[in-house]
Every structure is written in structure tokens, then in C-alpha cells.
Amino acid sequence: MSSLSRLVGVVLLGGMLGILNSTMVAVGIDTLAAAFGTSLSAAGWMSTGFLLAVTAAIPVTSWAVDRFGARRLWLSGLLVFLAGSLGAGSAWDAGSLVGFRVVQGLGTGVLDPLVLVLLARAAGPRRAGRVMGLMGVVLSLGPVLGPLAGGALLEAFSWRWMFLLNVPVGVVAYALALRVVPDDPPDGRRARLDMIGLALLAPGFAALVLALSQAAEQAAFGAWPVLVPLAAGVALLAGYGLHARRGEPLIDPRLFARRSFSAAVVVMGLVGLATFATLFALPLFFRQVHGVGELAAGMLVAPVGAGAAVAMPLAGRLSDRLGARGLALGGAVVAALGGVAFTQVGPGTGVGWPVLAGCVMGLGLGSVGAPTMGSLYRLLPAPLIPQGSAVLYMLNQLGAALGIAVVTLIVQRAGDPVGGLRGVFWFALAMVAVILAAAPLLPGRPAPEARAVSEDRVG
Known part of the structure; x- marks a missing residue:
């Protein structure tokens, strides 16, 4: 097996964790609401919090790749995701589960864009389509296999195994990444983080995602839980557009x-x-x-x-x-x-x-x-x-x-x-x-x- 094939397999194994977990939890929201004695609306934040954390972490990752190196960042993202998974599987109430799901989301927000960065750099322009096709298999099967795996786990085991199952798989992914993912020393080109841009861009996109999630829950685009985050998101992104015209934006x-x-x-x-x-x-x-x-x-x-x-x-x-x-x-x-x-x-x-x-x-x-x-x-x-x-x-x-x-x-x-x-x-x-x-x-x-x-x- 070539070094590129090994890298593709190891990176896709780690990248699959967040995709599968987000879709597994979606089918178990009613079970989680019953387990903690809370409403479906409150339990929905176990998915919404995860999604917002993913969205907020992605822009930071684009800067951190050059500052810390892709390999170090990949291993850190896996550790954060594993910590969130272990915590979610041990959650004692609905609030703690939402908090640990946010930690999982932060790890996933690091891993998701890094999958493409690592594969694109390793493949080079001539093999980009081939490698992205393999990445596409994970993107395609994740939303389908996640509900199947979640349904099967809920029928056979406790809801906690939707999260705890990530731990042994993640440990294997981490051990393999230590051996396979190539070292890339940081080049320091983007050593300073655009804090103003981060304060505008990450919450702006997260607010838009929240507005759309609320639109699905309310089944309406005109309700105030939709309009308030929508207006905030548009304002923040407009502010980012003005800010990005000068300096080195995020x-x-x-x-x-x-x-x-x-x-x-x-x-x-x-x-x-x-x-x-x-x-x-x-x-x-x-x-x-x-x-x-x-x-x-x-x-x-x-x-x-x-x-x-x-x-x-x-x-x-x-x-x-x-x-x-x-x-x-x-x-x-x-x-x-x-x-x-x-x-x-x-x-x-x-x-x-x-x-x-x-x-x-x-x-x-x-x-x-x-x-x-x-x-x-x-x-x-x-x-x-x-x-x-x-x-x-x-x-x-x-x-x-x-x-x-x-x-x-x-x-x-x-x-x-x-x-x-x-x-x-x-x-x-x-x-x-x-x-x-x-x-x-x-x-x-x-x-x-x-x-x-x-x-x-x-x-």
C-alpha cells in the first residue's frame, strides 16, 4: 500500500467520526429528551450546540494550519473530539450533555476542513479529483450510515454508546495518525490571528446556521427566533466584509x-x-x-x-x-x-x-x-x-x-x-x-x- 493510500485511509477514519456522530445523535433526540426528562426543544440543543461549535471553529482552523502545522492540529482536534465524546457518554444532565456536545463540535470543526487540507496537499493537483472522490464517499455515506448506526445502537444498548463508541475508534485513529500523517513544521506566515475578523466571521456564520435551524424547528421563516439571529448574522458578516478590505483577513x-x-x-x-x-x-x-x-x-x-x-x-x-x-x-x-x-x-x-x-x-x-x-x-x-x-x-x-x-x-x-x-x-x-x-x-x-x-x- 502506498504512503498516499495509507494517509487517505487514516485521515478519512478520523474525519468520519464527526460526520457519523452528528447524524447518529439526530435520530436519538427523542430518546435523549426522555432520558433527561426535558422537552424536545431543549434536547434539540444537543444537536444545535454541536452544529454551532463546528461552524465557529472552522474559520480559526484556516489560520491555525499555518501557525501550528496540519499534523499537530489534526492530532489536537482528535483529542478534543475524544474528550467531548467521553464527557457526553458520561453526562449527568441535559446541560452537561449540551456542553460536551459543544466540545465535540469544536473538535469536529478542526478535523473537517483539515481532512481536505491534508488530502489536497498530499495528492497534489494531478490527483486531486481521485482523492476528493474518496473523500466524497465519506461525505455521502455518513448522513446515511449515521442514522442506521444510531438506530441500531439505541435498540440494542444505552444512549451513552452513541458517544462512547467514538472513544475506541478515535484512539485507533489517533495512534495511526501518529505514524502516518507527515510532519509539517509551521511556516509562520500567518502568525498573528485576525481577532476582529474572528469576532465577526465565526459568530456571523454561527448566527446564520442558528437562524436556519430555528426555521426548521418553527416551520416558519418569519418567527422572531429566526429573524433575530438572521439579522445578527447578516450584520456581523457585513461588518467582516468591510473589515476584510484592509490588512490580512482571516x-x-x-x-x-x-x-x-x-x-x-x-x-x-x-x-x-x-x-x-x-x-x-x-x-x-x-x-x-x-x-x-x-x-x-x-x-x-x-x-x-x-x-x-x-x-x-x-x-x-x-x-x-x-x-x-x-x-x-x-x-x-x-x-x-x-x-x-x-x-x-x-x-x-x-x-x-x-x-x-x-x-x-x-x-x-x-x-x-x-x-x-x-x-x-x-x-x-x-x-x-x-x-x-x-x-x-x-x-x-x-x-x-x-x-x-x-x-x-x-x-x-x-x-x-x-x-x-x-x-x-x-x-x-x-x-x-x-x-x-x-x-x-x-x-x-x-x-x-x-x-x-x-x-x-x-x-
């Missing part, structure tokens, strides 16, 4: 002046939005129309993730030779076919048709996602890769939160599960249409490595 908005970068992050945000809309709406349909349990509904949704997991490595490898543009266009067309099939679902439709449509949707979105991620890291100069990763993950968090909020609103207003499902997939089709419009802006066939990097530096 994340440079001039990244978006690069056409290929802007197109890539927009497409990836829409892929995440359409994916989470699908994964959120389908279980509701299977449970409410066909009366299956949560575990069975999770198994019926698995083909969405399986389709993406099959497509991403293949499309990523092809993109190293063919570029992202054509593959993303083809994948969007396939995803649109899956969306159209969903809009034809009726009250008498069996489970086979939605399962097949979900697999087609996953294949299409996977064929868009891996080439797009590969193009982003193929064209960014090495010093900008941490910032690019931070932007990608923050927009991914926003896309996921927005997808869940919009789906909740559509389902609530539809009044029946079938009408809700159709409405969700008309929304997903609209997102795919925007992907089709943005895909021509993605880079085509890659130039030789040296030429591609130098062109992007001057462009």
Missing part, C-alpha cells in the same frame, strides 16, 4: 474573484442542499406513507448514499484527466432525471420507485460533487488551500441547515406526505437547474500542473 474575500473558485463553492453548496433535502424528505415519506420504522426507513434511504459513493470515486478519477465541467454537467442531468421521477410519486406508489429514483439522484449528485471538489483544489495555490477548505465547509454547513429548513417548511405547508415529497423535489430540481447554469464556469480539461498553478496565481 479568510480573504478576494478568493471569490477567482471564477473557478466561486463556481466550485456555489455548485458544492447546491449539491449539499439537494442531498440533505433528499435525505431529510425520503424517511418522512417512507414512515408516513408506508408505515415503516426508523431503522427500515434508513435502510430504504441508503441507496441515495450508495449511488453517490459509487459515482464519486469514478467521477473524481476521471476528472483528473477530463476536468470538472463535462462531468458536472452530465451528473446534473442524471440528478435531474432522479428528481423528475420523484415528482411523479403518488399515494399508491410502492417503495421500489422512490428507492430507484434515490439511487439515480445519488449517482448524479456524486458525479457533480467529486469533480467539483477536485477542481477547487487543483487550481488553488497551496497557501490558499486552508482558506478554501474553510469556505467550502462553512457553506456546506449553511447548505445543510438551509436544506432542512426549506424541506420542513414545504412538508408542513403541503399537508400530506406525498404532496410534501413532490414539493421538496421540485425544490431540488430548481437547485439542479442552478448547477446546470453554473457548471460551464468550472474548469475543463486540466493543464499541466505547473502551468495550472502559475496561471491561477496571476489570475
Whole structure:
């Protein structure tokens, strides 16, 4: 096994922990509320607190990579996540569990963007698509396997094992990382932390995510729990935009002046939005129309993730030779076919048709996602890769939160599960249409490595 293959396996093992844990806990909120004698709304902060901590930690990570080195930061992120997992598994009341979930979120906010940084640096521009395709497998299967694993654990063991199971897996990931992740001494280029930028950017994005999470809970965008954090988030991000025009900002908005970068992050945000809309709406349909349990509904949704997991490595490898543009266009067309099939679902439709449509949707979105991620890291100069990763993950968090909020609103207003499902997939089709419009802006066939990097530096 090559050193790159070992690194990919070890990094993905560590990166998978946060993704799986966030989705496992989502299916156990009612169990946790009952265990601590609290309301579902209060128990929801066990997930919301985690999500906000992830969002707040990501911008700091983009600075800390240069200050401390990726290897040291990766090992520290794993330790923080393990400490939070051990604490959450030992929690004595709802407040302590929320606190330890925040610690878990801080660790995950370090690990998530570092997955892409470590893999992009190790692979180089020529193999970016191949490695990002493997990363895409984790991103695709995590939201599907997490609920399955969470449901199985809750049926067989105490809720504490949703958190304690992370400990032995994390210890193995830490031990392997000590051996495999290469040392990279800090270069000191960004030794000073932009404290003003951090005070504006991290809470700004966290406030937007909170607003969208509250929109999903309230099933309305006009309620004050939504409008207050939304207004605060917009004001903070506007302030960051003004601040970032001078000095060396935490994340440079001039990244978006690069056409290929802007197109890539927009497409990836829409892929995440359409994916989470699908994964959120389908279980509701299977449970409410066909009366299956949560575990069975999770198994019926698995083909969405399986389709993406099959497509991403293949499309990523092809993109190293063919570029992202054509593959993303083809994948969007396939995803649109899956969306159209969903809009034809009726009250008498069996489970086979939605399962097949979900697999087609996953294949299409996977064929868009891996080439797009590969193009982003193929064209960014090495010093900008941490910032690019931070932007990608923050927009991914926003896309996921927005997808869940919009789906909740559509389902609530539809009044029946079938009408809700159709409405969700008309929304997903609209997102795919925007992907089709943005895909021509993605880079085509890659130039030789040296030429591609130098062109992007001057462009």
C-alpha cells in the first residue's frame, strides 16, 4: 500500500467520526429528551450546540494550519473530539450533555476542513479529483450510515454508546495518525490571528446556521427566533466584509474573484442542499406513507448514499484527466432525471420507485460533487488551500441547515406526505437547474500542473 493510500485511509477514519456522530445523535433526540426528562426543544440543543461549535471553529482552523502545522492540529482536534465524546457518554444532565456536545463540535470543526487540507496537499493537483472522490464517499455515506448506526445502537444498548463508541475508534485513529500523517513544521506566515475578523466571521456564520435551524424547528421563516439571529448574522458578516478590505483577513474575500473558485463553492453548496433535502424528505415519506420504522426507513434511504459513493470515486478519477465541467454537467442531468421521477410519486406508489429514483439522484449528485471538489483544489495555490477548505465547509454547513429548513417548511405547508415529497423535489430540481447554469464556469480539461498553478496565481 502506498504512503498516499495509507494517509487517505487514516485521515478519512478520523474525519468520519464527526460526520457519523452528528447524524447518529439526530435520530436519538427523542430518546435523549426522555432520558433527561426535558422537552424536545431543549434536547434539540444537543444537536444545535454541536452544529454551532463546528461552524465557529472552522474559520480559526484556516489560520491555525499555518501557525501550528496540519499534523499537530489534526492530532489536537482528535483529542478534543475524544474528550467531548467521553464527557457526553458520561453526562449527568441535559446541560452537561449540551456542553460536551459543544466540545465535540469544536473538535469536529478542526478535523473537517483539515481532512481536505491534508488530502489536497498530499495528492497534489494531478490527483486531486481521485482523492476528493474518496473523500466524497465519506461525505455521502455518513448522513446515511449515521442514522442506521444510531438506530441500531439505541435498540440494542444505552444512549451513552452513541458517544462512547467514538472513544475506541478515535484512539485507533489517533495512534495511526501518529505514524502516518507527515510532519509539517509551521511556516509562520500567518502568525498573528485576525481577532476582529474572528469576532465577526465565526459568530456571523454561527448566527446564520442558528437562524436556519430555528426555521426548521418553527416551520416558519418569519418567527422572531429566526429573524433575530438572521439579522445578527447578516450584520456581523457585513461588518467582516468591510473589515476584510484592509490588512490580512482571516479568510480573504478576494478568493471569490477567482471564477473557478466561486463556481466550485456555489455548485458544492447546491449539491449539499439537494442531498440533505433528499435525505431529510425520503424517511418522512417512507414512515408516513408506508408505515415503516426508523431503522427500515434508513435502510430504504441508503441507496441515495450508495449511488453517490459509487459515482464519486469514478467521477473524481476521471476528472483528473477530463476536468470538472463535462462531468458536472452530465451528473446534473442524471440528478435531474432522479428528481423528475420523484415528482411523479403518488399515494399508491410502492417503495421500489422512490428507492430507484434515490439511487439515480445519488449517482448524479456524486458525479457533480467529486469533480467539483477536485477542481477547487487543483487550481488553488497551496497557501490558499486552508482558506478554501474553510469556505467550502462553512457553506456546506449553511447548505445543510438551509436544506432542512426549506424541506420542513414545504412538508408542513403541503399537508400530506406525498404532496410534501413532490414539493421538496421540485425544490431540488430548481437547485439542479442552478448547477446546470453554473457548471460551464468550472474548469475543463486540466493543464499541466505547473502551468495550472502559475496561471491561477496571476489570475
